[in-house]
Amino acid sequence: MPDSSLPPFDADASLLQRIDTLNRRYGHVIDEDKLEEWPKFFTEDGRYMVTTRQNHEANMPVGLILCENRAMIEDRILALRSANLFEPHSYRHLIDPPVVTGLDGIEYSLQTSFACFRTVQSSAPEIFCTGKYLDRIIDDGSILRFKERIVVCDSERIDTLIVIPL
Amino acid sequence: MAPLDFKPNDFSEVPYSVYSDEQIYAQEQKQLFQGDAWHFLAMEIELPNAGDYKTMPVGDTPVIVVRDKNGNINAMVNRCAHRGNLVCIEDHGNLDCLTCVYHNWTYDLQGNLATIAFEKGIQGNGGMAEDFDKSCHSLQRLRVETYCGLAFGTFSDDVPSLTDYFGPEMCGNIQRLLGRDMELLGRFQHGLDGNWKLYMENVRDTYHATLLHSFMTTFRLNRLSMKGAVEVSEGGLHHLTYSIRAQDNDQGQYDAKEIRAQKDDYALKAPELLESWPEFECDTTLAIQSLFPNFSIQQLSNVITLRLIVPKGPNKSELTWWVLGAVEDTPEQRAMRIRQSNLVGPGGYIAMEDGAVVGWVRRGVTGAEDKKSILAMGGRDVERISESRCNELAVRGFWQGWHGLMES
Ligand code: FES
Numbered sequence: 201m202p203d204s205s206l207p208p209f210d211a212d213a214s215l216l217q218r219i220d221t222l223n224r225r226y227g228h229v230i231d232e233d234k235l236e237e238w239p240k241f242f243t244e245d246g247r248y249m250v251t252t253r254q255n256h257e258a259n260m261p262v263g264l265i266l267c268e269n270r271a272m273i274e275d276r277i278l279a280l281r282s283a284n285l286f287e288p289h290s291y292r293h294l295i296d297p298p299v300v301t302g303l304d305g306i307e308y309s310l311q312t313s314f315a316c317f318r319t320v321q322s323s324a325p326e327i328f329c330t331g332k333y334l335d336r337i338i339d340d341g342s343i344l345r346f347k348e349r350i351v352v353c354d355s356e357r358i359d360t361l362i363v364i365p366l
Numbered sequence: 367m368a369p370l371d372f373k374p375n376d377f378s379e380v381p382y383s384v385y386s387d388e389q390i391y392a393q394e395q396k397q398l399f400q401g402d403a404w405h406f407l408a409m410e411i412e413l414p415n416a417g418d419y420k421t422m423p424v425g426d427t428p429v430i431v432v433r434d435k436n437g438n439i440n441a442m443v444n445r446c447a448h449r450g451n452l453v454c455i456e457d458h459g460n461l462d463c464l465t466c467v468y469h470n471w472t473y474d475l476q477g478n479l480a481t482i483a484f485e486k487g488i489q490g491n492g493g494m495a496e497d498f499d500k501s502c503h504s505l506q507r508l509r510v511e512t513y514c515g516l517a518f519g520t521f522s523d524d525v526p527s528l529t530d531y532f533g534p535e536m537c538g539n540i541q542r543l544l545g546r547d548m549e550l551l552g553r554f555q556h557g558l559d560g561n562w563k564l565y566m567e568n569v570r571d572t573y574h575a576t577l578l579h580s581f582m583t584t585f586r587l588n589r590l591s592m593k594g595a596v597e598v599s600e601g602g603l604h605h606l607t608y609s610i611r612a613q614d615n616d617q618g619q620y621d622a623k624e625i626r627a628q629k630d631d632y633a634l635k636a637p638e639l640l641e642s643w644p645e646f647e648c649d650t651t652l653a654i655q656s657l658f659p660n661f662s663i664q665q666l667s668n669v670i671t672l673r674l675i676v677p678k679g680p681n682k683s684e685l686t687w688w689v690l691g692a693v694e695d696t697p698e699q700r701a702m703r704i705r706q707s708n709l710v711g712p713g714g715y716i717a718m719e720d721g722a723v724v725g726w727v728r729r730g731v732t733g734a735e736d737k738k739s740i741l742a743m744g745g746r747d748v749e750r751i752s753e754s755r756c757n758e759l760a761v762r763g764f765w766q767g768w769h770g771l772m773e774s
């Protein structure tokens with residue numbers, strides 16, 4: 201689906217800042233390999249999906265990664281730590297300030313651009329992925345959590361594999 | 367040992383130069399990709415309407431696959447007969463006719479040259495040479511045949527018809543999995559850091575499954591005690607390996623609540639990931655099939671996928687996955703397939719290692735062009751069938767098929 205929900209809503213500066221902080225912390229725990237913290241950014245029924253622009257626009261339900269709740273999100277990290285084999289690598293996220301696309305009580309819809317660089321062991325960093333986060337965030341008054349984060353990669357093509365979340 | 371020197375009936379040693387040699391690569395393009403083999407082009411459901419097209423490579427050759435107004439699928443080289451420009455620039459779309467943007471020559475959906483801009487010149491001046499015959503300048507066409515919703519193409523006039531090329535055993539499995547209305551649930555691509563044959567060897571390598579993919583053993587997805595076999599078609603070209611749910615303990619083996627991890631501290635927090643239903647009467651729970659040279663069909667529990675690995679020079683390749691469901695699926699079954707699809711693709715729990723190992727082998731064999739790999743697990747020749755999957759016979763079969771076509 202094209203994002204016809206734009207143009208963006210006006211949201212007050214303090215809300216934008218809280219969301220921005222959430223995104224920065226999200227990028228931080230991934231880039232600093234504190235991956236056990238990552239599932240905590242989601243509500244218990246939180247949904248996490250990594251897909252591509254082509255699949256997203258064609259409404260394809262399968263993702264590169266598709267977690268339907270926080271337990272599945274935790275399993276991704278469990279498998280990454282204990283089962284899957286891959287060459288050591290790290291990410292560096294650059295995350296734009298968010299654009300609010302909907303406000304509905306305590307649920308906010310957002311779209312945020314990001315770029316993610318990947319460094320595999322001692323090789324030079326490379327652009328691994330650029331794309332956008334399509335988020336639904338729940339605000340319980342003190343804590344913001346993702347009810348849904350769909351990561352839409354701009355390219356259909358992933359280099360080799362994806363195991364660390366975006 | 368020169369790359370093509372195999373001992374008679376012995377494909378248990380493969381010179382590493384086959385992966386990196388430029389001459390071998392060029393010969394493969396001619397003998398395999400433009401030679402006597404069928405190449406996967408598209409699922410028919412990707413091109414539902416007249417005029418729907420997609421572009422894709424067959425080997426190194428850019429190809430247009432298009433459904434014409436009679437409902438037939440055609441394939442032609444994406445190269446204008448005038449001066450070689452790409453006729454279709456977008457990777458998919460819908461068109462009435464094919465127009466080359468460079469000088470506006472147009473082709474019909476069968477690839478026939480229809481019109482030439484300023485064919486008669488302008489006000490009587492210029493125009494195409496008198497002797498130019500439009501009917502001799504179509505887009506170069508591939509022979510196309512479809513089977514179970516899959517369209518294949520070949521540049522060869524000699525290769526037998528598609529189902530004869532596959533043979534009845536291979537057709538049986540294709541029919542079992544895809545002989546019904548299917549739905550595309552997703553399509554993903556990843557670039558691999560090595561030669562395409564390293565990936566096809568992996569597809570046919572039944573030996574590595576429980577060793578490389580720890581996710582499977584940790585969660586006992588594929589126990590070695592399961593019944594099954596590896597089958598190789600005549601001449602080695604294609605292969606099929608399958609596992610059948612053990613009769614004794616079938617109840618609950620895939621029941622999510624029964625899944626126990628080998629390590630007590632490592633259990634899935636969301637075992638519903640592996641929830642499945644017995645989709646096939648034969649109780650096949652795993653089937654991996656390769657169709658020579660570079661195509662594969664796979665069933666893993668209820669995840670049904672197609673894979674195509676396209677060479678991008680000797681040391682790079684590109685893998686595309688099609689993840690499929692059946693139109694007849696209930697909403698619950700569809701949801702199970704979608705969840706299980708976390709097992710496959712570039713981020714798949716039991717697939718990501720296969721992509722990585724292609725790059726690791728490429729790096730490992732750099733500078734070892736005079737050395738050979740060993741494929742002696744289960745013998746040295748290519749038997750047609752083995753019940754043990756601790757066997758490299760299907761990989762030996764790949765080299766038998768490869769060798770046969772390269773020498774033909
Ligand atoms: S190259 Fe196509 S019309 Fe000239």
Ligand SMILES: [Fe+2]
Nearest residue numbers: 568575579720
């Ligand atoms: Fe594998």
